[in-house]
Amino acid sequence: MNDTPQPLWASEAFWKKTAIWVTAGSFIVLVVLTFDSLSQTKAGGTRVPAYSVINKKIDYQYQAKLFKSIPVIGENEFLFGKELTEEEAFQLVDLGKKTSQAKNCMNCHTLLGNGAYFAPDLTKAWLDQGWLSTQLREDAMVKFLIDPEKNARTFSSNRKMPNLAITEAEAKGLVAFLKWMSSIDTNGFPYNFKTIYAEQ
Ligand code: HEC
Numbered sequence: 001m002n003d004t005p006q007p008l009w010a011s012e013a014f015w016k017k018t019a020i021w022v023t024a025g026s027f028i029v030l031v032v033l034t035f036d037s038l039s040q041t042k043a044g045g046t047r048v049p050a051y052s053v054i055n056k057k058i059d060y061q062y063q064a065k066l067f068k069s070i071p072v073i074g075e076n077e078f079l080f081g082k083e084l085t086e087e088e089a090f091q092l093v094d095l096g097k098k099t100s101q102a103k104n105c106m107n108c109h110t111l112l113g114n115g116a117y118f119a120p121d122l123t124k125a126w127l128d129q130g131w132l133s134t135q136l137r138e139d140a141m142v143k144f145l146i147d148p149e150k151n152a153r154t155f156s157s158n159r160k161m162p163n164l165a166i167t168e169a170e171a172k173g174l175v176a177f178l179k180w181m182s183s184i185d186t187n188g189f190p191y192n193f194k195t196i197y198a199e200q
Contacts (some may be wrong), residue, residue, distance in 0.1 A: 043090075047185040051089035054079045054176050059197050060127055065114045068188025080138060080175055089176070096177025099170040108161070111181065113189055119159060126175075126182040127195035134196055138175060145171040 008014050044050035049071075057074035076083070084092065100106075106115035109122045120128075130153045131137040145150045146168060148161035164176070 008105075010176040014095050026107045043180075049073065049180075049183045050086060051093045051180055052084060052086045053183045054089050054179045055083050055094065058126065059177065060124055060182065060195050066188075068191070069193060070188075071185055073183060076103060080172060089180075090171050093180045095170065095173030096161060096175070096180075097173075099166065099174055100177060103164045103166065110188060112184070117159075119161065121190055122181070123184075123186060124182050124190060124193055124195070126179045127193070127197070129194060129196050129198075131196055137196070140190060141178070142168065142171045145174055 039045050040047050042048060054072060055076060055078055057077035059072045059074060060069050061072050062069045078084075080090075100111070105111065105122065108116050108119040109119065111122050113121065113123065126137075126141075131140050140151070140153075145151060145164075145166050147163060149163050152160055169180075
């Protein structure tokens with residue numbers, strides 16, 4: 001019938017091989033990207049500082065060259081007046097993270113942009129100007145988390161955070177978790193955020 005030689009791309013074998021190579025190639029790219037993401041998202045990795053960063057002053061400053069704000073880790077600024085080892089810092093942040101999951105903060109808030117839009121994003125809550133001064137901040141946050149109804153800071157949204165029966169230890173863990181989260185390089189998110197230091 002048709003005995004003119006077929007071009008390579010018209011043969012079934014060619015497309016079978018191509019499918020195999022493309023699948024294998026994509027698989028390798030996925031494996032490489034998975035390990036790359038792990039190195040970028042692990043505490044102590046490129047973008048996410050180790051937990052002991054909560055011993056430091058953390059700010060978030062606009063870099064005109066990069067067209068975005070980046071976290072700036074400064075001098076010592078111990079949380080609750082005590083320098084923590086890496087392990088102690090991990091324990092405290094971990095308690096906070098688990099409390100945030102147990103109490104489902106994401107049901108109202110976003111964390112790193114994920115969650116609900118009822119209440120403010122918590123990614124940089126540690127740096128929020130609403131805490132008024134860096135001297136009062138830690139206590140104000142703990143008090144607020146233990147009893148957000150009595151210690152509501154702003155009614156600008158006319159929304160109140162309900163009492164979630166958070167203990168003092170859990171509140172301190174949450175503050176550590178929020179401080180640590182504010183040190184994460186989120187590639188400029190949130191945009192145009194003025195920190196408590198910018199106000200002073
Ligand atoms: C039922 C909804 C709801 C849940 C659940 C909730 N919040 Fe809130 N939260 C709010 C509202 C509303 C506000 C704003 C009210 C205010 O500032 O007084 C707020 C404010 C805050 C603020 C101050 C925000 C800022 O930018 O400084 C922090 C910090 C906070 N919440 C932490 C938490 C944490 C941690 C959890 C989980 C343990 C949590 N919230 C769970 C509703 C909620």
